[in-house]
Amino acid sequence: MSPGAPPLKLIFAGPPGAGKTTAIAAISDFPPVNTDVAATDEIANTKEATTVAMDYGEITLADGQTVFLYGTPGQERFDFMWKILSANSLGLIILIDNTRRDPLADLSIYVDNFRELIDSAAAVVGITRSEQGPALGAYFELLAQKNCAMPVLEVDAREKKDVLRLLDAFLSVLEYAVA
Amino acid sequence: MISTPMTLAAHELSRKDLDVLRSLLLLYRSRLSRECQLCCDDDDADLHLIDVDEAAGRKRWETLRAHKRCIVFSRTAVEAPLLLGKPLRGPALLAVLSEVSYQTKQAAEAAQPDRMLTGTHAQLVATSPATGKQLISLLESGTINSQVRILLPGDRDDGQDDLWIDPQLRQYLLGTALARLRHFLRLPLQPEQIQRVSRQEFREQMQRVRPRTLTRLQWFSALACSDGELLPPLSRSCPVQLTAWPDMEEHSPSFFRLAGLLVKQAVAFDGIIAMTGIDSGTTADFVNASYRSGLMRQVAARESVGSGMAFAGRNIVARLRERLGI
Amino acid sequence: MCCVCWTLSSRSWNMPLRNTFTLTDGQNELCRRLLDRLLAASPELVAAFVATTDGRLMLDRCRREFGGNRVASMASSLLALSEALGGELNVKPSSHVTVSSAEAGTIVLLRVGDARNLLTLTTVARQGMNLGALLASSRRAAAELAGICSEFAIDLSATSG
Numbered sequence: 270m271s272p273g274a275p276p277l278k279l280i281f282a283g284p285p286g287a288g289k290t291t292a293i294a295a296i297s298d299f300p301p302v303n304t305d306v307a308a309t310d311e312i313a314n315t316k317e318a319t320t321v322a323m324d325y326g327e328i329t330l331a332d333g334q335t336v337f338l339y340g341t342p343g344q345e346r347f348d349f350m351w352k353i354l355s356a357n358s359l360g361l362i363i364l365i366d367n368t369r370r371d372p373l374a375d376l377s378i379y380v381d382n383f384r385e386l387i388d389s390a391a392a393v394v395g396i397t398r399s400e401q402g403p404a405l406g407a408y409f410e411l412l413a414q415k416n417c418a419m420p421v422l423e424v425d426a427r428e429k430k431d432v433l434r435l436l437d438a439f440l441s442v443l444e445y446a447v448a
Numbered sequence: 449m450i451s452t453p454m455t456l457a458a459h460e461l462s463r464k465d466l467d468v469l470r471s472l473l474l475l476y477r478s479r480l481s482r483e484c485q486l487c488c489d490d491d492d493a494d495l496h497l498i499d500v501d502e503a504a505g506r507k508r509w510e511t512l513r514a515h516k517r518c519i520v521f522s523r524t525a526v527e528a529p530l531l532l533g534k535p536l537r538g539p540a541l542l543a544v545l546s547e548v549s550y551q552t553k554q555a556a557e558a559a560q561p562d563r564m565l566t567g568t569h570a571q572l573v574a575t576s577p578a579t580g581k582q583l584i585s586l587l588e589s590g591t592i593n594s595q596v597r598i599l600l601p602g603d604r605d606d607g608q609d610d611l612w613i614d615p616q617l618r619q620y621l622l623g624t625a626l627a628r629l630r631h632f633l634r635l636p637l638q639p640e641q642i643q644r645v646s647r648q649e650f651r652e653q654m655q656r657v658r659p660r661t662l663t664r665l666q667w668f669s670a671l672a673c674s675d676g677e678l679l680p681p682l683s684r685s686c687p688v689q690l691t692a693w694p695d696m697e698e699h700s701p702s703f704f705r706l707a708g709l710l711v712k713q714a715v716a717f718d719g720i721i722a723m724t725g726i727d728s729g730t731t732a733d734f735v736n737a738s739y740r741s742g743l744m745r746q747v748a749a750r751e752s753v754g755s756g757m758a759f760a761g762r763n764i765v766a767r768l769r770e771r772l773g774i
Numbered sequence: 775m776c777c778v779c780w781t782l783s784s785r786s787w788n789m790p791l792r793n794t795f796t797l798t799d800g801q802n803e804l805c806r807r808l809l810d811r812l813l814a815a816s817p818e819l820v821a822a823f824v825a826t827t828d829g830r831l832m833l834d835r836c837r838r839e840f841g842g843n844r845v846a847s848m849a850s851s852l853l854a855l856s857e858a859l860g861g862e863l864n865v866k867p868s869s870h871v872t873v874s875s876a877e878a879g880t881i882v883l884l885r886v887g888d889a890r891n892l893l894t895l896t897t898v899a900r901q902g903m904n905l906g907a908l909l910a911s912s913r914r915a916a917a918e919l920a921g922i923c924s925e926f927a928i929d930l931s932a933t934s935g
Contacts, residue, residue, distance in 0.1 A: 328771060329771075330767045330770075331770060331771060334767070336768065359764070400658070404658070404659050404661065405660065405664075406618060406659075406660075406661035406662075406663070406695075407537070407538075407539050409661065409663070409692055411538075412692065413475075414475065418690060418692045418693055418711045420704075421695070433772060433773070434699045434774075436768075436772060436774060437699070437701060437704050437769075438693075438707075438708070440708075440765050440769055440774070441701075441704040441707060441708025441709075442707075442708040442711060444705070444708055445709040445723070446712055
């Protein structure tokens with residue numbers, strides 16, 4: 270690894286409770302560091318704590334280079350953190366909780382906010398808790414409306430094999446993203 | 449598609465909702481069995497979409513519902529035969545318009561008692577063009593254009609449900625993995641295997657089996673019928689590109705890589721093989737499946753064809769794959 | 775950082791149906807007067823923001839136009855990050871966070887009350903205000919706020935589920 274090489278980072282984004290921290294924990298070399306505090310908004314109905322800055326994990330490659338894994342806060346009021354964290358990243362993994370009130374609207378928010386990164390690098394969408402809520406086709410239709418082609422997979426963020434399948438799709442897109 | 453367009457009058461919709469409605473009608477035009485022409489506040493229209501969340505809309509609904517077919521558009525669960533929830537979404541709109549088309553068709557058929565199709569479990573006529581073709585061909589050609597149930601072979605006591613298809617909602621229902629149907633999908637279907645079902649029956653089956661995108665069925669069916677050679681309409685020298693990621697049931701690293709390339713770039717057949725290192729047969733199967741399921745387009749050779757990430761970028765991907773074991 | 779476990783106490787919370795925390799009218803009035811006194815006492819103080827630890831603005835007092843909602847969210851992130859950093863370097867618990875510009879002024883961020891509390895205070899001073907004075911007046915204000923909003927504390931003795 271050449272000294273001074275820019276750090277590599279992957280961003281995990283999505284609404285609160287979608288499974289970002291869980292997904293990072295599935296692949297990180299150590300349990301993720303988090304910045305969780307007690308939730309005081311409607312999220313408190315479903316979760317005790319919410320991320321207000323980031324989750325942080327790492328993967329160390331064979332040559333010693335580190336890939337940083339960042340989970341963003343879920344609420345839109347922290348969109349400034351989305352921008353800070355996603356700058357110069359390899360790409361984006363969006364996790365959507367299919368049991369939320371309007372998961373399609375959730376995806377729409379993240380696609381709109383991260384559009385530049387999606388177009389220039391790589392992104393995938395993982396749908397968690399998919400046994401309820403909109404069928405997968407609805408997500409493909411939404412992306413088609415936005416003229417945005419990306420993988421959409423049903424995943425259980427607690428299952429490492431699912432997270433790896435999602436990452437396989439991500440790396441497949443990243444490999445051929447035009448420089 | 450029925451030739452006479454249906455007029456749809458929108459009442460009391462916001463500007464934003466009207467714009468969305470217009471876009472969706474255009475987007476789904478090819479999927480509707482009857483073209484839908486949008487007009488505003490025309491009391492003589494065939495169908496009326498009314499936003500009842502405002503007083504003016506509720507008043508309009510009260511006036512029209514007695515003698516006109518109305519779709520109620522509301523944020524809340526209103527008691528109405530045809531209801532569209534807010535915000536306006538494509539799949540929901542398509543479902544309601546399909547229901548209207550179905551009801552219109554049912555009414556028309558009821559007026560013609562000498563037709564060969566009777567009841568709700570009628571089978572397709574033996575002389576119809578639906579016979580002797582693989583399922584993918586029937587889907588491609590639009591021969592299956594209403595809700596059907598395809599009887600699957602095997603012991604019916606083993607709990608395996610049949611294959612239900614709704615081409616208008618673009619969904620299918622199957623209680624098992626598609627992989628189990630790989631051989632069946634290569635066989636020509638016989639008329640006695642295809643039964644028409646009602647929208648209500650399809651809905652009841654949806655309570656038992658989660659719907660999947662029809663594209664997934666089409667893609668897998670086309671894959672099952674591909675023999676490792678590029679299909680005649682496709683040219684080896686013409687670049688192709690995916691318009692959407694295929695909804696693949698199984699995890700195939702090779703197919704993921706092919707999709708990853710073609711979602712980002714338009715590449716000719718030999719170029720795909722050179723860039724991915726994946727064999728010709730697998731590549732042809734993938735391209736055929738994507739093409740037949742409507743996810744792949746051929747582009748003019750003069751459109752820009754990228755060469756992929758810089759070497760350093762590919763190296764990172766390779767090292768990440770090695771570290772993660774994928 | 776560990777997740778905090780809590781249960782609702784039997785005290786009279788002002789909690790609308792969706793379980794969101796807000797100030798009562800009485801608390802709002804008292805807090806508003808407190809911030810007014812804070813700014814009146816120090817002409818170099820240009821703004822003060824009271825927010826929840828998860829970034830929701832409760833109220834603010836500003837001599838200039840600021841995006842209070844944005845400030846509340848950013849303050850929450852910065853406090854949480856600073857506490858994570860403190861935990862990493864064993865400099866904890868964090869008493870406050872300071873952002874200083876030699877030309878433009880100073881920002882102080884601190885929790886209201888102890889670590890169980892759900893409120894934060896952010897004060898902004900223009901260039902020239904003594905840092906010690908800023909910290910002292912901010913801490914006094916935070917202590918008073920803790921008294922007014924004593925219900926906004928987590929009962930650590932309770933367990934969840």
